Amino acid sequence: MQRIGVFVCHCGTNIAGTVDVKAVAEALQYEPGVVISKEYQYMCSQAGQDLIKEAIKENNLTGIVVCSCSPRMHEATFRKTAAAAGLNPYMVEIANIREQCSWVHKDIPTGTEKAIILGKAAVAKVNLNAPLTPGESPVTKRALVIGGGIAGIQTALDIADAGFPVDIVETKPTIGGKMAQLDKTFPTLDCAACILTPKMVDVAQNDKVRIFSYSEVTDVSGFVGNFEVTIKRRARYVKEDICTGCGLCTEKCPQKKVPNEFNLGMDNRRAIYIPFAQAVPKVATIDPDYCTMLKSGKCGVCSKVCTVGAIDYQAKDEYLTEKYGAIVVATGFNPISMEKFDEFAYSQSKDVITSLELERLMNAAGPTGGTLLRPSDGEHPHTIVFVQCVGSRCASCAEKGKEYCSKICCMYTAKHAMLIRDKYPDTDVYVFYIDVRTPGKNFDEFYRRAVEEYGVHYIKGMVGKVSPEGNKLKVRASDLIDGKQLHIDADLVVLAAAIEPDKSARPLATMLTASMDTNDFFTEAHPKLRPVESPTAGVFLSGACQGPKDIPETVSQAGAAASKVIGLLCKDKLTGNPCVAHSDEWMCNGCSTCEKVCPYGAITYQDKEFRMPDRTVKVRRVASVNEAVCQGCGACTVACMSGAMNLKGFTNQQIMAEVDAICK
């Protein structure tokens, strides 16, 4: 039998105004198990907490019920109070008589009656509470970073700096990600390569970091501190450890007509290639879709020219399995497809391009060597129209655009406009915008410079239609400030395409049992307070996989994710949430139903020997819950027919006792 103390809080007049707290305390003192029932002005105050602590000690209480505000507010407080008085913190139950009673009911009789019932339910529950102790599990001191863009690189560097080994898995042949494709960066106009490539080199040279490029994660099992990850290393047909990256093969390869994805298909590369000069690892990769040797067995030029014998046509995909304590997702973003925006004629004209394509066109290492030329005829464009928010903030059709703001477009467009006006003062640059969003350090100043110093025409209004006519692009747009419709004959139209999470994110989320929002961005554990953690313990988020971000934000989030990982890897053992499922092995019949519903894979089955009542020994298949993985949702408890599976802290018996108390 429990010895329960009931503590009713007035919360000033918040509760006492609508609930007769004295009557509540009085009514509850006769409930089974209750030995003391008190009320006080503010239970959460130091004095209130002291009152509880004293009562626990004086009356040898085994459990307490606090009738107060929502447990979401002060459950943790009162658990600490109880613990300080030597009571197991899970012997505390809260009756929510503020948010769910005094604040929503008007008169005192009603409020009091309901408060008493809620109190009785809490008492009924505490009567069945059992002290709970969180479980412990060891931590594998190695981290995995999925994605080798700036987010992944920064996270890996920071983790490695703290002394923990870390692996980067990148699907592309090189790390670097989107940032490697950029020309300059706002608002300082640093050259992207100049600030990124040193980091790439750092990461390559750091002996704590292993880079698995041209690889992908194919399976994840385990749980926080103890993940087991299978990584598929795709065959690149070049021995990574031997290739010197001299590039001779990429010059001699006879297959020259392979669209160069690094330049977004605006020029061609060879079938054996190094994506760009500063690639890390700087080794060649054979594209099996185009290599004639791999496709038809005829050629072998690269093998002949390779002086170190790095070419291996027989290479196969390899799988390796590694253990990690933490996983960081840094899968990044892509611009959405512009195919469906007919009004902007993206599919009709080569001269309608996306901003990322413009980055390549302006990059010294790009297809035009850094000279801005029209893709259609290689002429110098004189009139350039930028269209903002293409597919962003788009509620109309989900299959076309995205409802959210892509966040980075305002700033990079200002950057583009400014760079163009700087380099080619003879061009007219129009930017059509809905709003210009510049919340960042030196951002608005940057945008104003584009307008004021560089003479970019910023027009509030939207482009309605782009129609190719001859070698011009007829742009029809509104100018909302001047109240007129503009007709511009443009040479080049640049669309600020919305960005979306990388396609690899969703299957990865499934493997990680990490949750995603409807846009396939990873969900944070808390949008404000835990922005770099996924709700799945041990999985962290870095960069644009969590939501649109610019480089400074990405880097700071990458650092934050790294510090969370370091915090985790520093621990030798993890303590879990004690409100987890528990299988009564004697009751379990081994049917595997619970295993199927567990979203965390926390339930496994094993054959165990049991000494039966008739003294025989029987081997039975029974479920066991990995308490470190279980998050305590309770899906298994309902799936279990025999009631063998129960949830600590929310047992069937406790919930039914609450039901009974409420329905008295």
Added chain:
Amino acid sequence: MQVTEYKPLIVAFCCNWCSYAGADLAGNNRLAYPADVKIIRVPCSCRVNPTFILRAFQRGADGVIICGCHPGDCHYTSGNYYTRRRMALLFSMLDYLGIERERTRVEWVSAAEGAKFAATMNDFVSTVAALGENKRLEDLRCKK
């Protein structure tokens, strides 16, 4: 409409992450709903065993409502999807047994939907009040 004096007893199971927080928000915003609603906190709507629902009816509840995160928003990724299937089948069965379908309900209420929580409860209470006392799933022994 006829004004009914009947005060029904409503048991509401709310998931800790969304609906319970939604109920708290309704409280924060002082959005009134009848005191007939008594909330039981569960970690996830998928913790609600059909047994609990029947138990509530046995003990005299007139209506039972289960509130959880919106599909897709479950704190545990998939809990409310299981709730949805389980309750769809259970409610259909109760209806098949001739038990008034209005006495059971599932609503998705997010932590931000305090107003929806209050509106849902107001609506549910008045619906159940109109039906009157639960007679088809009652246990006579539990009557006062």
Added chain:
Amino acid sequence: MQEITRNALVEKASALLADGTVGRVLAWKRGEFDYDVTPAVFQTAEELARDLVWNDFCGANFSKYLIKETEKSDEKVLVFLKPCDTYSFNQLLTEHRFNREKVYVIGVPCAGMLDVEKVKKSAEGIASITEDSDKIVIETLFDGALTLDRASLLAERCINCKSKKHTAYDELLGEDGEVLDSARFDEVAAIEAMTPDERFAFWQNELSRCIRCNACRNVCPACTCEKCVFDNPASGLENKAASDSFEEKMFHIIRAFHVVGRCTDCGECSRVCPQQIPLHLLNRKFIKDIDNFYGEYQAGAEVGSRAPIVDYTTEDLEPNEAVERGDDNA
């Protein structure tokens, strides 16, 4: 008339006992009367020759017995399974309830089993029952012989047989049949078409007769819990009383719910109910709903399938719609 003769079963079983393939045989044993058949374990060819019976009253489904039987020793158990029994067999394998390696399954085609209650309703004082192609001849104690159509005496579950196809066997006697297009949901639909008041009255009448003997549960091949929640004082549900209508409703709703997606619709529950409550109509309602809501699913059609109740899609219908949908079906 069953296609395979009793002797074929005896010969097959005796041969497998003789060559050591199996150590025991689970089969039907003759009793006091022609309709009196008991599931039994046979150890020798003599016992088989003397007592094995295969006739129109061999309704008992052996699948569940395999749990107990396979634990007894390392020898293989020979079991005869009718097509409907094989679904239960697979479902139990899905739930890891016994070791497949320890069972030797012989599939027996089934022409449908007779309903003993129907037989007794049509004749008092039964001395003997014999078959004559599609007729059944009942010799009575006081009224002479009666000849009845076999079809008129078939059990409901056999009239609405869902499948003549064995979903699992090591060896098959005779020809295998097909999965049938049965009208098994018609009765459910008829109840759905009633008004709520009629439905309530119907079930009140049926379920109030329940005496809580647990025959339905104990015979059910899906009810294989180590300890049933209704027997477990710790569950908070244990109650032996057939006290008032609530307990029976609770028992039958929860029991049906516990076998959702696992019930193969073998019909044993209705067969054994001493009060003749059509319990299969509860389970079938769930099966019908699952088919309607989540796509057709037959428990036990294969080993290892995932029951819809432990699965989901993000597009599932809402519980409040489910009830509406029930109407459209009516």
Added chain:
Amino acid sequence: MENKNERRKEQILRMSGVNPKKCMRCGKCSGTCPSYDEMEYHPHQFVSMVESGDLEPLMSSPSIYKCLSCFACVDRCPRNVEPAKLIEALRLTVIREKGANHLLADQIPALLDEEMPQQAIVSAMRKYSK
């Protein structure tokens, strides 16, 4: 007066099914409108003026008849606001309040010429009649 205007607005919103609050003032409707230059008030202005209850100027402006009902604005609006439907509702409100059709069916034959597309006749009927 205040009330009448409120009722009118409510009716227009109900008839059109448009929620002008969804508008984010991007002006893509006006940027896309082929009749822009013919209009005194432009599609985006229709949306914002209806929202602010500024109905009189719109109803007395010839702009409401300049809309071609080509639905380009409806198609391209990123927020599903559907300005053309709003304009149509305004038009209908004007005609209804006048108590008569702007154009009667028997007036039409005289206005027809061979060049006129069938579509224009149909949309004219819709545009000028109750």
Added chain:
Amino acid sequence: MRKISLANLDALFAAIAAEETLYLPQDTEKGAVYAEWCEGATLSNALNTVRSPKDFFFPQTENLMDFKVEGKSIEIIDTRKECEDFVIFGVRACDVRSFEVLDRVFLSEPVDTYYKNRRDHGVIISMACTRPAETCFCQTFGIDAAAPEGDIVCHKTEDTLYLDAKTEKGETLLARLSALTEECDTSAVEAQQALIRERMAKLPLANLSASDFGADKTMEFFNRPEWKELSQSCLGCGTCTFVCPTCQCYDIKDFDTGHGIKRFRCWDSCMYSEFTRMAHGNNRLTQVERFRQRFMHKLVYYPTNNDGLFSCVGCGRCLAKCPINMNIVKVMKTLGGKDNG
């Protein structure tokens, strides 16, 4: 001996029902059941009811008392109600004997007052069987289906019902019905009895003998190896015990209604794994033991404590209802084979 034309049966029932609640077997779609007689109800022709009439004296569930908890005090409330007089009509010889079996349990010291209360107020009108079934074996236990016991014994022929009072209770009731009935001799009844006995002798189980069983035979049967084989297909359900007219085991439990405790008793079955569970656990761990208990009780333990009286009456209900057709006849034939061929 009195008689009444079957045509006047309704009048007879009405006369009884005028003062006492009358129950008689009535047909339903799912077999015959005892139900209260009301205008228009007809007597079933079925041999017997699906459930035995033991419910009248020993109902399946019965509230014994209530506890009311107020603060820290507990009040005990006696919920017994004074039972009204009632008449059960048409009880077969086997079932009449079952009341004797129950009486010896419930009316021996300490007397079960709940049972006695109902027993005192019940009048049993029995009915001789004319068309016994193949499952009948009452004669094995010395019961004469042609001459049942009871307060009033009835014989039904083609057109007439003969009534003969055997007890004081019966005589009082029959006297009250004298206006409807007329005095007659016993010749028609004797003729019918002869026919019944002839039929009984021809039943398939006519030669079943219980002579091997009876008092003080525990050691002879307890360790017999056949129990294992007999019980192996037993499902452990309670069907046999719940349709049995003589099974008298019950469980007493408290039910918390939320505003008080109801102490009730309900039938229990020795076939259940939870039967007579005690603090240390169960005393019969396997189905073999539970199975053996039931039949040993019927055939050995009960006779040992009750002057050799068997607590099986051969009604055949368990033969008809056992899901796997295992029953006392098979047990007797297997274990007591000496006289059973």
